[in-house]
Amino acid sequence: MKGVLVLENGRRFPGLLAGGEGMKAGEVVFHTGMTGYQEILTDPSYAGQIVVMTYPLIGNYGLNAQDAEAKRPWLAGFVTGEACSLPNHYLQEKTLHEYLAHHEVPLLTDVDTRALVRVIREHGSLKGYIVPVEAATEEPDFSALPRDLVKKVSTPISYSFSAEGEYHVVLLDFGAKENIARSLTTAGCRVTVMPATSTAEQVRAMRPDGIMLSNGPGDPLDCADLLPTVKELAEEFPTFGICLGHQLLALAFGARTEKMRFGHRGSNHPVRDLQSDKIWITSQNHGYTVADAGLPDDLIVTHRNVNDGSVEGLKHRDLAVFSVQFHPEACPGPQDAQVLFEDFLSLMKERKGQHLVTTTV
Numbered sequence: 001m002k003g004v005l006v007l008e009n010g011r012r013f014p015g016l017l018a019g020g021e022g023m024k025a026g027e028v029v030f031h032t033g034m035t036g037y038q039e040i041l042t043d044p045s046y047a048g049q050i051v052v053m054t055y056p057l058i059g060n061y062g063l064n065a066q067d068a069e070a071k072r073p074w075l076a077g078f079v080t081g082e083a084c085s086l087p088n089h090y091l092q093e094k095t096l097h098e099y100l101a102h103h104e105v106p107l108l109t110d111v112d113t114r115a116l117v118r119v120i121r122e123h124g125s126l127k128g129y130i131v132p133v134e135a136a137t138e139e140p141d142f143s144a145l146p147r148d149l150v151k152k153v154s155t156p157i158s159y160s161f162s163a164e165g166e167y168h169v170v171l172l173d174f175g176a177k178e179n180i181a182r183s184l185t186t187a188g189c190r191v192t193v194m195p196a197t198s199t200a201e202q203v204r205a206m207r208p209d210g211i212m213l214s215n216g217p218g219d220p221l222d223c224a225d226l227l228p229t230v231k232e233l234a235e236e237f238p239t240f241g242i243c244l245g246h247q248l249l250a251l252a253f254g255a256r257t258e259k260m261r262f263g264h265r266g267s268n269h270p271v272r273d274l275q276s277d278k279i280w281i282t283s284q285n286h287g288y289t290v291a292d293a294g295l296p297d298d299l300i301v302t303h304r305n306v307n308d309g310s311v312e313g314l315k316h317r318d319l320a321v322f323s324v325q326f327h328p329e330a331c332p333g334p335q336d337a338q339v340l341f342e343d344f345l346s347l348m349k350e351r352k353g354q355h356l357v358t359t360t361v
């Protein structure tokens with residue numbers, strides 16, 4: 001079926017429509033990863049967004065049971081140049097077309113994604129919608145795009161992700177990629193996942209050694225009601241924030257966040273670790289950033305993006321609290337930053353009063 005992506009500035013990008021066919025509006029963003037599309041499709045941070053892949057051929061290794069970051073896709077649409085309908089991989093269970101049709105997510109293929117990405121880069125991110133060509137006269141209501149995305153994607157109930165491990169981490173789920181829990185488990189932690197709206201008392205009752213604040217969708221300012229709890233927990237426990245978790249920590253301690261022109265979404269964003277002066281290649285997916293202006297004295301910048309200088313990491317001057325804008329759990333992507341899970345373990349170890357043996361490589 002012929003379909004079209006219509007941008008809010010009126011630009012139209014025709015293609016072939018498969019998957020879900022109802023009108024789905026969202027913020028149109030692009031991702032530069034060559035692989036990792038299954039992790040992108042299942043990353044809850046993309047809720048409410050239409051993701052355009054810049055790499056021309058997507059889907060050639062199918063989707064499997066192991067690489068999902070969540071049980072379902074949350075994104076509003078997926079746009080590719082070419083989508084492979086005959087994938088080949090020993091783990092492959094579904095094609096891109098089958099997976100997105102099953103979850104009723106529109107898949108628009110055969111799109112001139114190079115032209116589309118140029119428009120987004122020039123104008124900054126734009127809202128848009130995908131529809132069958134004949135329905136493209138309907139006026140979408142962009143004002144109706146949801147703002148309570150974190151509460152939509154967060155787990156409704158607490159659950160134990162892993163039951164063994166020396167340190168107990170409560171993972172506050174703002175839309176967590178499963179690989180954060182997997183990485184913590186691999187590092188030797190017992191992980192309990194709790195809803196985004198959990199109170200400090202509920203978290204404290206779990207007797208955690210540390211708090212992990214996850215990634216998640218939307219504008220961090222939409223989560224203002226969660227900030228007092230984030231601050232209370234960070235003042236009491238070793239705390240590690242990733243992406244949205246980093247932004248919420250920053251806001252909770254008095255920093256500001258701002259929307260970026262078109263964000264960072266890809267598997268090879270260079271970040272400078274200011275302490276070692278080494279460059280890490282990182283996986284990123286964010287449209288907001290912590291602003292340099294008005295950064296409180298208590299927060300020290302630990303990492304910066306090499307391309308645009310934006311804040312990529314923070315630590316608290318006095319508390320056992322640190323956070324990064326990129327994804328050390330790196331799915332998809334490189335693993336340069338995985339050492340941060342060891343750093344988190346070290347903070348929990350210190351809090352327990354044990355001697356620290358650094359495993360940093």
Ligand SMILES: NC(=O)CC[C@H](N)C(=O)O
Nearest residue numbers: 215216218243244287288
């Ligand atoms: N991956 C994330 O956690 C993204 C954080 C936030 N939604 C942003 O786009 O900046």
